[in-house]
Each structure stands twice: as C-alpha cells, then as structure tokens.
Amino acid sequence: MTTTVPPPVHAPGETMPDFLLAAAGTTPARPAVIEFAGNGELRTTSYGELAARVRDTTAALADAGLGPGDRVLLETDTSAAAIGTFLACGRLGVAFVPVSPQTPDVRLATIAASTEPALYLSAGEPRQFLAGAGGVGTLAPEGLRLRRRPARRVRHRREVVAADTAYMIFTSGTTGRPKGVVMSHRAVVAFYHGMLTQGLVGPADRVASTSPFQFDFSLLDIGLALGSGASVVPVPRDLLRWPSRFLTVLRETGTTQVNGVPSIWRQVLRHSWNGLAALHGLRGVLFCGERFPMPELRRLQAALPQARIVNCYGATESMACAFADVPRPLPDDLDQPPIGRAHPGAELLLIGPDGAPVTGPGANGEMYLRSPALFTGYWDDPEATRSALVPDPTDPRSNQVVLRTGDLGCLGPDGELYFSGRADGQVQIRGNRVELAEVERRLLDLPGVAAAAAVVIPQADGDVELAAMIVQAPDAGPFDPTEAAAFCRTALPAYMVPGRIWVVDGLPVTENGKLDRVALSAWATEAGPT
Numbered sequence: 001m002t003t004t005v006p007p008p009v010h011a012p013g014e015t016m017p018d019f020l021l022a023a024a025g026t027t028p029a030r031p032a033v034i035e036f037a038g039n040g041e042l043r044t045t046s047y048g049e050l051a052a053r054v055r056d057t058t059a060a061l062a063d064a065g066l067g068p069g070d071r072v073l074l075e076t077d078t079s080a081a082a083i084g085t086f087l088a089c090g091r092l093g094v095a096f097v098p099v100s101p102q103t104p105d106v107r108l109a110t111i112a113a114s115t116e117p118a119l120y121l122s123a124g125e126p127r128q129f130l131a132g133a134g135g136v137g138t139l140a141p142e143g144l145r146l147r148r149r150p151a152r153r154v155r156h157r158r159e160v161v162a163a164d165t166a167y168m169i170f171t172s173g174t175t176g177r178p179k180g181v182v183m184s185h186r187a188v189v190a191f192y193h194g195m196l197t198q199g200l201v202g203p204a205d206r207v208a209s210t211s212p213f214q215f216d217f218s219l220l221d222i223g224l225a226l227g228s229g230a231s232v233v234p235v236p237r238d239l240l241r242w243p244s245r246f247l248t249v250l251r252e253t254g255t256t257q258v259n260g261v262p263s264i265w266r267q268v269l270r271h272s273w274n275g276l277a278a279l280h281g282l283r284g285v286l287f288c289g290e291r292f293p294m295p296e297l298r299r300l301q302a303a304l305p306q307a308r309i310v311n312c313y314g315a316t317e318s319m320a321c322a323f324a325d326v327p328r329p330l331p332d333d334l335d336q337p338p339i340g341r342a343h344p345g346a347e348l349l350l351i352g353p354d355g356a357p358v359t360g361p362g363a364n365g366e367m368y369l370r371s372p373a374l375f376t377g378y379w380d381d382p383e384a385t386r387s388a389l390v391p392d393p394t395d396p397r398s399n400q401v402v403l404r405t406g407d408l409g410c411l412g413p414d415g416e417l418y419f420s421g422r423a424d425g426q427v428q429i430r431g432n433r434v435e436l437a438e439v440e441r442r443l444l445d446l447p448g449v450a451a452a453a454a455v456v457i458p459q460a461d462g463d464v465e466l467a468a469m470i471v472q473a474p475d476a477g478p479f480d481p482t483e484a485a486a487f488c489r490t491a492l493p494a495y496m497v498p499g500r501i502w503v504v505d506g507l508p509v510t511e512n513g514k515l516d517r518v519a520l521s522a523w524a525t526e527a528g529p530t
C-alpha cells in the first residue's frame, strides 16, 4: 500500500521562501534537491537540511548588514547552495539577480553597474573587476564565505513585505540594452499557485531542471518541485549537450519530470531515441520559450507514450502564464500545439488592431495578460515599463494595468489559444510582410525535416534574401534543395520561398537554449552569396 505523502501547506501572504520551504514543515526528511555528482554518486539535500542552510545563510547575510531594498548578484548554476542562498535573500527582503557562469564579462559588468549590488556572490572564483563594486563572497557547499564585507548603508526599511522584489532577471531587450525584469514575492507566488493548479507533479516526483539559473525557467522548475514537496534535479550544463550523458543523469537520479526548452531534445531524438524510450519512469515533460517543431514533438511523444507533455507559454514579465497539454495522439493536420489558456487566476485577452477585444474561433489579435503575477516593472527604465504595463484596454478608467505581451495569438475552435508569433517578428521581403515562422512551418512539412529556421540576409542593394537551414531526421534520405523550394512554392507566395536552403547538424541557440536568430543570420550572411 503506497503511503500517501502529505503535500506542503501554503499560507496567504507567502513570500517566495515561505512558498518554497513549506514542505520543510510537513516532510523535512524528504529530498528537496538531488544533485548528480557523477560515477553513480548522488548528493541529496533534504527539506530540513535546506531549511537549516537557509537559516545559516540568512544569519550570515544579516550579519553582513543586508536588508530590504538591497540586491545580491548571484553567479552560479542551479544547485542546493544556489537555492539556499536565494531563499536566504528572500528571508531578508534582499532581491537576487541570477546570472550564469557563462555570462560574458561585459554583460555581467553592465548588470552590476545598473543594479549596484550590495554583494556579489559567485559559486566559482569571483571575477576580479567586480571586486571594488561592493561586498564579494563565494558560495561553498558548507555555506557563504565573505571576502569583502558590503559597505554600510543607511537602512530605511526593516520589514519584508510581499510587494518587495524577490528577484530581477535581465533579458536581452529588443533595443539591445538588457532589461531587468523586476518580480515581487507576490507576483512569483501568484504564478506558483496558478501552476500548482495544473497537477503537474506530486511529492514523489523528481523534476529535472535543464535551464541556466539566469533563465526564469529554472525558477519555474524549483517552484514546481519544492512547491509540490517534490525534488529538484539540476542537470549539469556540460552533460546536457551529450545525449547519452543527459539520459544517464535522468536515469541515475530517478527523474520523473523533465522541464526544458524544445532544443534540449534535438540531439537526444536524433541519436538516442531508444535510450529515451527506455526511461519508463519519465511521466512528464514541460517545455516553454518557443514553438516545439512538430516532427520533433511527434518523435518525443512516440518515445514517451506514458508521459504527459505540457506546452507552457509566457514571458519573464509574469514568469509564464499558460499551460496546455499536447494532444495525444497529435492530429496529422495540426501544425503547432496549443498554448491553451491562462492558468486559473489569470486571463489572456486577444486585442485587435483597433484596441478592442476580439473573440470567436479563428480570431486573431495581440495577447494581453491580466494577472496578479505581473512584474513590477523594468529596472530603472520607466519608459519601457509604461509600454509593457498598459491600462486594461477593455476599461482603462480603473488604471488596472495588464501586460502587453507583444505576442500574436489566435483562437482555436474550442476557445484554446495558439501562438502566432511576435507582433514585431515580421520581416519585410520585397515590400511584403512575412512571418518567418510560416516559412519554417512549411519546411517542417517536408518529409525527413526535423527542425527548420528561416532567416533574412541583407543584400548590398538594400533588399533582403530569404534563406533557411534545416536539420534532418535520422532516417531521412538525401536532401534536395531544389525539390524543397518547389515544395514551398506550392504553398507560399514566391517572396516567401527561401532562395537557398542549407542542411545543418544543429541550429544555434542562445544561452537560454532558444533559437539564436542573430547567430543564424550572421552565419547565413557568411555562408551565403559572396
């Protein structure tokens, strides 16, 4: 008879640490973090041990003079030490700014200059040039080690309130200058509760987290696991890129749920489909961040017939907002999985070009999000904040703000939403507006194509040329670019047919694992016409 493990008890007015440590009150002995140490060794931190670590680190940070309104720059991958540290920050009302060790020096310096952290903590050797900026310390498995105390500051606030900033995530802004998304405890916990309504995992589950710590997807994974009384399994970044090692981590840690962007599956599906299919304990997959190419999604679903696959949509400005089960079986004529609808407690509106809501099957519009999980604003950027948090277009008088996502959506027959690309994602080709995703969707219909990316190459005469790269499925035959172009021509206007199509082994991805269109365009320009 299976003993039912009591779920954690959540209370109103929770801060992020309250929410994430709730299970320490109900199941202190159960594993909170399971780290893969290699050669069959696992390092487990129980909820009780995590809570004790948070207490010690909170005392160390308080002793260093940190308090509400301060910021800590936290350079690390996801780990028990990292989680314990950011929870301690939350206990003191100190915001943490996560950056991954792979962050280039210039970007780290930009973020540090903008956020003026009271303390810079690094899991590895702290980067020297930051030493003069304030306090410096290192994260060690046994706790925090200060190398330079933070300068003393005048303290105006002493209470931690749920509206305080829990963290700030810097995303690449379209203007090139990174924007700091400021998230309050109240917003994060509101999203976490919305996520818990989806019944994704229970206390016996082990959630593999594959995103870099600086990507809020990692914070979703931590919230999903710890908020459910389950375990987080951080997947070491250097093992993720090797299919066999990735599968070894999943198998040896007893992972039951894998969260990650679509690209983490590309090489596994190409080279280790059988190894993946052998993981019968895998009962859930959650992906987010961009569309999952349908041929790859079908192969993933075939490898894991027992798994629930969920498409999670959203922006860092509300962590995420919608969860939709990928239909099983996937209809043949479906060209992308739905994003469904916002989680309970939030609502996605479709707004037409005239600012009025659009409804009814097939309606198209820009998605606006109404939610208690909305971000506070962009750090030190009131103008960008005003353009993202806008008065509710259905009734501006209340000054209730909604998030203008910048994403286009369309309504399906049953009221479920589909993602139709970025509102600013169109490119102009010979005067015609083109959604690159439409070209990619057509290429994905080609037999033997597993993934595709379309890109525009600026020409000397000011015009642009449309090109594409495709990744072939393992069983595909030789690729004929002429035949592929003819295939596109039967369904797309001439200006949307790629002038050249390259076969590539993989597609470049950003540090967060999403298709890197800048790298793609640079590569195509070099490989393209001389």
Ligand SMILES: Nc1ncnc2c1ncn2[C@@H]1O[C@H](COS(=O)(=O)NC(=O)C[C@H](N)c2cccc(Br)c2)[C@@H](O)[C@H]1O
Pocket (backbone or CB within 6 Å): 171, 216, 217, 218, 219, 220, 221, 287, 288, 289, 290, 291, 292, 311, 312, 313, 314, 315, 316, 317, 319, 320, 321, 339, 405, 406, 407, 419, 421, 422
């Ligand atoms: N499921 C989808 N299908 C298609 N397009 C998606 C999906 N999820 C996003 N996007 C796109 O990515 C944009 C946002 O980018 S972002 O701010 O860097 N954040 C992200 O990508 C990740 C985002 N915070 C997120 C999403 C889900 C869970 C967590 Br936890 C975090 C959205 O505005 C969309 O354009």
